[in-house]
Amino acid sequence: MVENGGQIKVAEPETDMTLSEDDLIATLFAPLAGPGGHGLKDDAATVGVDPGDELVVTVDALVAGVHFFVDDPANLVGLKALAANLSDLAAKAAQPSGFLLTLALPIGTPEAWLKAFAAGLAETASAHGCPLLGGDTVRTPGPLTLSITAFGTVAQGAMLPRTGARSGDRLYVSGTIGDAALGLALRLGHDGLGAALATGLDPAAQAHLRQRYLCPEPRLPLGPALRACAHAGMDVSDGFVGDLRKLLRVSGAGGLVDLDRIPLSTAAEHAVALHHDAFRTAVTGGDDYELLVSVPPETADRFERLAAAAGVRVTTIGEVTADPGHVTFTRAGQAVPFATGSFQHF
Amino acid sequence: MVENGGQIKVAEPETDMTLSEDDLIATLFAPLAGPGGHGLKDDAATVGVDPGDELVVTVDALVAGVHFFVDDPANLVGLKALAANLSDLAAKAAQPSGFLLTLALPIGTPEAWLKAFAAGLAETASAHGCPLLGGDTVRTPGPLTLSITAFGTVAQGAMLPRTGARSGDRLYVSGTIGDAALGLALRLGHDGLGAALATGLDPAAQAHLRQRYLCPEPRLPLGPALRACAHAGMDVSDGFVGDLRKLLRVSGAGGLVDLDRIPLSTAAEHAVALHHDAFRTAVTGGDDYELLVSVPPETADRFERLAAAAGVRVTTIGEVTADPGHVTFTRAGQAVPFATGSFQHF
Numbered sequence: 001m002v003e004n005g006g007q008i009k010v011a012e013p014e015t016d017m018t019l020s021e022d023d024l025i026a027t028l029f030a031p032l033a034g035p036g037g038h039g040l041k042d043d044a045a046t047v048g049v050d051p052g053d054e055l056v057v058t059v060d061a062l063v064a065g066v067h068f069f070v071d072d073p074a075n076l077v078g079l080k081a082l083a084a085n086l087s088d089l090a091a092k093a094a095q096p097s098g099f100l101l102t103l104a105l106p107i108g109t110p111e112a113w114l115k116a117f118a119a120g121l122a123e124t125a126s127a128h129g130c131p132l133l134g135g136d137t138v139r140t141p142g143p144l145t146l147s148i149t150a151f152g153t154v155a156q157g158a159m160l161p162r163t164g165a166r167s168g169d170r171l172y173v174s175g176t177i178g179d180a181a182l183g184l185a186l187r188l189g190h191d192g193l194g195a196a197l198a199t200g201l202d203p204a205a206q207a208h209l210r211q212r213y214l215c216p217e218p219r220l221p222l223g224p225a226l227r228a229c230a231h232a233g234m235d236v237s238d239g240f241v242g243d244l245r246k247l248l249r250v251s252g253a254g255g256l257v258d259l260d261r262i263p264l265s266t267a268a269e270h271a272v273a274l275h276h277d278a279f280r281t282a283v284t285g286g287d288d289y290e291l292l293v294s295v296p297p298e299t300a301d302r303f304e305r306l307a308a309a310a311g312v313r314v315t316t317i318g319e320v321t322a323d324p325g326h327v328t329f330t331r332a333g334q335a336v337p338f339a340t341g342s343f344q345h346f
Numbered sequence: 347m348v349e350n351g352g353q354i355k356v357a358e359p360e361t362d363m364t365l366s367e368d369d370l371i372a373t374l375f376a377p378l379a380g381p382g383g384h385g386l387k388d389d390a391a392t393v394g395v396d397p398g399d400e401l402v403v404t405v406d407a408l409v410a411g412v413h414f415f416v417d418d419p420a421n422l423v424g425l426k427a428l429a430a431n432l433s434d435l436a437a438k439a440a441q442p443s444g445f446l447l448t449l450a451l452p453i454g455t456p457e458a459w460l461k462a463f464a465a466g467l468a469e470t471a472s473a474h475g476c477p478l479l480g481g482d483t484v485r486t487p488g489p490l491t492l493s494i495t496a497f498g499t500v501a502q503g504a505m506l507p508r509t510g511a512r513s514g515d516r517l518y519v520s521g522t523i524g525d526a527a528l529g530l531a532l533r534l535g536h537d538g539l540g541a542a543l544a545t546g547l548d549p550a551a552q553a554h555l556r557q558r559y560l561c562p563e564p565r566l567p568l569g570p571a572l573r574a575c576a577h578a579g580m581d582v583s584d585g586f587v588g589d590l591r592k593l594l595r596v597s598g599a600g601g602l603v604d605l606d607r608i609p610l611s612t613a614a615e616h617a618v619a620l621h622h623d624a625f626r627t628a629v630t631g632g633d634d635y636e637l638l639v640s641v642p643p644e645t646a647d648r649f650e651r652l653a654a655a656a657g658v659r660v661t662t663i664g665e666v667t668a669d670p671g672h673v674t675f676t677r678a679g680q681a682v683p684f685a686t687g688s689f690q691h692f
Contacts, residue, residue: 042509044437046401048400053395057446057495061491063487066484067484092389102493134403137407138408138409141488143486147482147493149495151403162388163387234388250388
């Protein structure tokens, strides 16, 4: 089903790719196919679901120059595109089972780019047991655009919802927050923060932040802890502050968050010490791909034990309150006012 | 999960849409959501699969100006985008259960366009019991680009494959072939064929062909006939000749096709009488969204009875032979040579 779209073409741009559509599928993508992909030779793929389970599905679209840099290493574009979807599955306590890929390719997409992209996808797919099942490849006069639909399984009715946060729950985040946003600031390098980090941070810290921007690690090992202990979860991909607000809003709850407890990497701590915008960027910038989890107090200890057993750091950063729409953030004991989507000031 | 992509934006184009992303989802798309869509408020959707069934998944990407005309009525763009995916499910003998939508929207996409697009989607989704489950909405500096992932169910192992055609099978097509390609020629109007059709066909015939290009009818009612009687199937979307070759190639078989038996609508028959290119266009042009089915002789009668009971015309147009790679097309008893993908001459 990775074919040319099942459509007559209104206009077919010329291409200087040396691989034909069929070659591209056969040489680059068929090797990634799992059993349900039927060698990418059919109109459709199959996804088996064990009795008592149901499927969790999620999709992301990415546009070159909007969601990633045109000159990002192609293997990391592939890695991150799939990892971002796997992060959504992780947040839903689902076990990955496969993915579909659509690629809209501009004129002149180099074969080397596609090979590296496929290699990055393959690495991520293999690391997480999530094979390619099919897709669609088309031409576009615009920028390279891709979408990934990822499938996972959960026991029937056991998808961890966004809407389940309850007053009194503890709020946890996995890993550390803000590295990716600071890595992006370094990558962009055109504002005061980016320049300060580029000159003030040691090379290892810079490399850490850049790596975290390019190579998110889906928190799939937290699955057992989430399934056993959590009320609600989502992945933090659009910025911690905004994403927390979303989770609480759809849960009909409020929250109290101690920003001093936000887990930062050593590199991010150095960044915060270097520049007054770094903390704001860390907690409002995107691309963390960490999990935000609401856990009732009675299972909090068990949640922490299971997370530790899974090798994933989790940190409690606040609690859920009964006051819908009111989320209070404090730093050094002071309330920090925010605009809807981002900090007003610190 | 219809949200802004879970990604920090490298660059965010300005927009003059009056609807925000959240408004767009809440007002236009949430009304289309089925139970597994969780009101489009979560990171992911759920798809239930009954015990003994498995899921069939298919995805298509469409680019404005490549796969549809920028000035096509937006409701029909929505209708056709979903119908094309439903046609893939129909070809696999699957029962639709829901779909995901990604939309990459250029600067200045009018709210009215989006409303009409959503209305067309809604109409098709409702007609075929295939609710929206989720998606993703992003901005693009390029043309409007969308992808639809559609889900259906079949009994475990019962997806009708492309690869199952066997020597001695009868080859059937549903409906009539070529209307959409002739409708597109009319729409383009810039070659001899388009001009001849525009002047030589009566208005009702022109309207029929244009309608068939814009509004494909997924042959889902054929499901019971396919499940009970067929060896292989695919949908004819890239042109009958090329698609038949594909099915026979992946089945490791050959074929003998009598082009005089290709079912044509009255409008297409008039077109064939009018212009020497019309028949070639009809059997090699795309967008039919009819089904091509390989049926063993022993179930052929039953297949025809079940198809008649479903109200779908089916026509046997040839048979499968044991000679892999050799597909012979005849017209008026003469072999018609073809290039790989299209007619060399008639």
